[in-house]
Amino acid sequence: MEVRHPGVAIFFLFGWVLSAGAETYLSPSAVVAAPGGKALYISEFTAGRVAVFDVAAGKVTRHIELGAAPRGIALSADGSKLYAVVGSLAGEVLVVETATGRLAARIPVGHTPTAPVVGRDGKTLYVCNRFNNNVSEIDLAAGRETGRISVVREPVAAAITPDGAALLVANLLPDSPATAEVVAAAVSLIDLRTRQARNILLPNGSTGLRGISLSPDGKFAYVTHTLGRYQLPTTQLERGWMNTNALSIIDVEDRKALNTALLDQVELGGANPWGVACTADGKWIAVTHAGTHELSVIDRVGLHDKLARLAAGQKVNQVSASAADVPGDLTFLDGLRQRIKLGGRGPRGLAIIGGKACAAEYFSDSLAVVELNSPAGNGTRSIALGPQVPMTTRRKGELLFNDASLCFQHWQSCGSCHPDARVDGLNWDLLNDGIGNPKNVRSMLLAHKTPPAMSLGVREDAQYAVRSGIKYIQFAVRPEEDAAAIDEYLKALQPVPSPHLTRQGKLSPAALRGKTVFQNAGCGSCHSGPEMTSKKSYDVGTSAGIDSGKALDTPTLIEVWRTAPYLYDGRSGTMMDVLTRDNKEDKHGATGRLSKEELRDLAEYVMSL
Secondary structure (H helix, E strand, O other): OOOOOOOOEEEEOOOOEEEEOOOOOOOEEEEEEOOOOOEEEEEEOOOOEEEEEEOOOOEEEEEEEOOOOOOEEEEOOOOOEEEEEEOOOOOEEEEEEOOOOOEEEEEEOOOOEEEEEEOOOOOEEEEEEOOOOEEEEEEOOOOEEEEEEEOOOOEEEEEEOOOOOEEEEEEOOOOOOOOOOOOOOEEEEEEOOOOEEEEEEOOOOEEEEEEEEEOOOOOEEEEEEEEEOOOOEOOOOHHHOOEEEEEEEEEOOOOEEEEEEEOOEOOEOOOOEEEEEEOOOOOEEEEEEOOOOEEEEEEHHHHHHHHHHHHOOOOOOOOOOOHHHHHHOOOOOOOOEEEEEOOOOOEEEEEEEOOEEEEEEOOOOEEEEEEOOOHHHOOOEEEEOOOOOOOOHHHHHHHHHOOHHHOHHHOOOHHHHOHHHOOOOOEEEOOEOEOOOOEEOOOOOOHHHOOOEOOOOOEOOHHHHHHHHHHHOOOOOOOHHHHHHHHHHHHOOOOOOOOOOOOOOOOOHHHHHHHHHHHHOOHHHOOOOOOOOOOOEEOOOOOOHHHOOOOEEOOOOOOHHHOOOEOOOOOEOOHHHHHOOOOOOOOOOOOOOOOHHHHHHHHHHHOOO
16 A cells, blocks of 8 residues: 555545646645654645655655545554545545555545544544534444534534543534624534533634644644624725634633634734644644745743733733734734744645644645744745646646735635635625625636626626636736636536435435425526526525615526525525525525425435535
């Protein structure tokens, strides 16, 4: 199983297809330190392998070939076993002997497994099943899944407390109607004795959670995410008017959010925070910024001291006079944080060994190594993990889509509102169709095949929308070649199989019945063809406010299971809401006379597309 050069294969990834072989990009995404800190294991996502990096030598010494794209890796306590999670609809844990590279076991888990975490007893493995919205519990000795614990929506990162009593899970997206008073993603704190989860809601507008880490004593968890100011019309970007980027602190014992500190500065955004880790002595918190290609190094002791002074009623600066002021304070980390520019592009996963922070630089196929005690990042290196392969137009487009360097003051990338080119669960008032009529974010999947763009069809096609987005959302002027590259990336997106399908990718009996109901209810008259849309606009009775009575573009139903909340303003939290509560006049399909069983079958079919 172990090889030094990858063979040729095709991998179906998060929503696009890349070929592996001589011209493969590595896409390092996760980093795990071996016991003793002498080696790092680095998942190379698009190469379908794991690199073993000798820390002292500063180079990759060997590879463990997996034959599939690893979405996360973990090591046993003694370093003898590597656990790599792979697959989509039929996910698996690959158990590999690190000394030989031999595949010891394959354990079936859920849809798009990620973020494996080994229990403190070394006998249990926990795996986040991203699109099943749950966590698998695996008995490692028996080599099988023993149960699943429900969380919220798209769990993508996890960390276990030092005593092994709790698992904290970062859910990528909000799980509520976009018109709710508070729209925010949550951290699920799972009591591993009772297998019950308590969901801790982050501040309003929190979305795009990517990383989570615990303090060495287990008292606090740190979570990276975007904090959208979606209540405001997008008239400017200054001072984080549209998007800010944040580190939320969770009080583990009290099971509540303590506060949220912004990782931006007054005139410089810190877009798309991703990986987060604490030093073993508890002195520093390190955060990768995937959108601005940086590492933040935060004085952890000073951060908590400042928060404690606020809690005691002491004003700590010109902005923050109480704890409630912190999530809006762009100066709160002044004097507590170094912001270090990295040599590579798109830093994501992060590990700390000794006094070094090591970050996987996804788009430059490199590893950043930062000496934490070196002033202003003078000890920073970016080490190539393999031969540097020239970027295709598509790969460049993927980079640009996720690169906040395009944006005025670097506040956001396209991926800030479209994580993985899909949705963030928020409504935004983009001003392209008036003011005071916010719309739900739409997925970029099939956007170029299903014109027009935007809910009211105000952009004739996705090409126009991409260029308008750069100008009016990024507030930037860029060469045409940048927009053309983004077009190529978006055109290459492929749908992910629905979690409502069987493990073999087939429609369930309920969905098969629902397919007949779909046609009988007239849904197929608008949602038709290979893209499940007529590409026309209709007044289906769902527009409201200043848009009342207007015709709306018919969206594709492909991958609709992934794009909640629904309708143009996100008022429907579930597909059943679309078919019942929000279709009282039957203008959006003849669903009013369907039985409860028929409605359930119809929803199951639509959510299987």
